[in-house]
Amino acid sequence: MxxxxxxxxxxxxxxxxxxxxxxxxxxxxxxxxxxxxxxxxxxxxxxxxxxxxxxEIDLKNTFECIGCKRQTQLGLTCTFCKKDNYIDQLLIAAELTDPLVEKILKAYKYKFICDMAMPLSMIAKKCVKRLLSKGFVLFESNPILVPVPLSGSRLNWRGFNQAQLLARSLSDGFLASCGEGVLARINCFRHQADIQAKEDRINNVKDNFAVKDSESIRGRTVILVDDICTTGATLNECARVLKNPPAGGGARRVIGFVIARGQFKR
Ligand SMILES: [Zn+2]
Ligand SMILES: [Zn+2]
Known part of the structure; x- marks a missing residue:
């Protein structure tokens, strides 16, 4: 208080x-x-x-493959997409087509309203609670929550990393460990939201992340947290380095967890 x-x-x-x-x-x-x-x-x-x-915000009822977006059981990456996608499973909490969800995410991302962390983390927690009530074992393998990092300059300018606040509140809510310093940005690049084509998005994030603490993730399931996912390029690139950091060793599985998937209407 x-x-x-x-x-x-x-x-x-x-x-x-x-x-x-x-x-x-x-x-x-x-x-x-x-x-x-x-x-x-x-x-x-x-x-x-x-x-x-x-x-009145509806949680998403179905889950999809990160690669082809076809509906799959609990968002598992389909056999076809497994070869080019490092994310093993994608959990999306709500629909971006819900105007309120889009407004909250936009206010969070572009107007830097830190207060949005509360409704967003409640949406995330509601989604996890629903999964657990359906018998999905998300935390039993002792996973570690890792937020997608912002670049240093963006973090300072904005004052907070929305993915970090989300990961922190999920870790508090479900007593899971949180690895805030596991991943870091190593290069400056154009902001993903400014790039439309999927290929350009993949190239833009290539080699931009590094694992700073492979000890914490070795052999473990990582729940990679971000506010929004579009093509999945950022999540996949993070998952790639989480699994194969240059130091050797790596995460066993990487589950992407986002509030919504899609692109903001301009
Ligand atoms: Zn697929
Ligand atoms: Zn109202």
Whole structure:
């Protein structure tokens, strides 16, 4: 719980700039949940998403192969795509065609609204809970959650890495280990969202990631976390280095976990 001066400043700011739900446009109720990622209860609005609109977000019911996008059991990569894809399985929590999901992700990515971490991590947690309730064993093999890293310059400019916040909240929620320093960006490159063609996206991310801590991942299942996946080029390149870091050894399996898949409408 924030201290009294922080709460006062929060109250003053909320009075001057009241927060509005991205879904219905109504004012969201004052709450300080965003300052404590673990402290959310269903009874409160998020800062920019009211409880009612959040409840109406549909989780994705089917999963698809990262390569051909055909529906597969729990998003396992199909036999055909296995040879060019390093991701073994892709879990997508929600649909990007849900206007509210797209608005939350856009606000998170481009307007740098850190408060979006709360509704996004709740969507991720709901998705994992549903998988577990269906008997899918996600955490039994003692997996490690690894966020897709941002480049240093982007991280500093934005102040936070949305994938890192997501991985952290999933690790807190399900008591799984989190390897925040396992992967790093080693080159600057054009932002993937600015590139349309799949081939260009693959070349753009090639050799841009490095494993900094192969000890933590050797022989283990890695759950690679990002906010959004488009062609899957970034996830696949991360999975490639996670499995075969230059130092030798590597991850046994890599499961991609994203909030949604697709491209933002311009
Ligand atoms: Zn609303
Ligand atoms: Zn496939």
């Amino acid at each position: 924030p201290n009294y001066p922080q709460r006062l400043v929060g109250w003053i700011l909320d009075t001057i700039f009241p927060k509005i739900c991205l879904g219905c446009g109504k004012f969201t109720r004052l709450n300080f949940a965003s300052q404590n990622l673990g402290g959310f209860t269903d009874k409160k609005d998020f800062d920019y998403v009211c409880r009612k609109c959040f409840g």
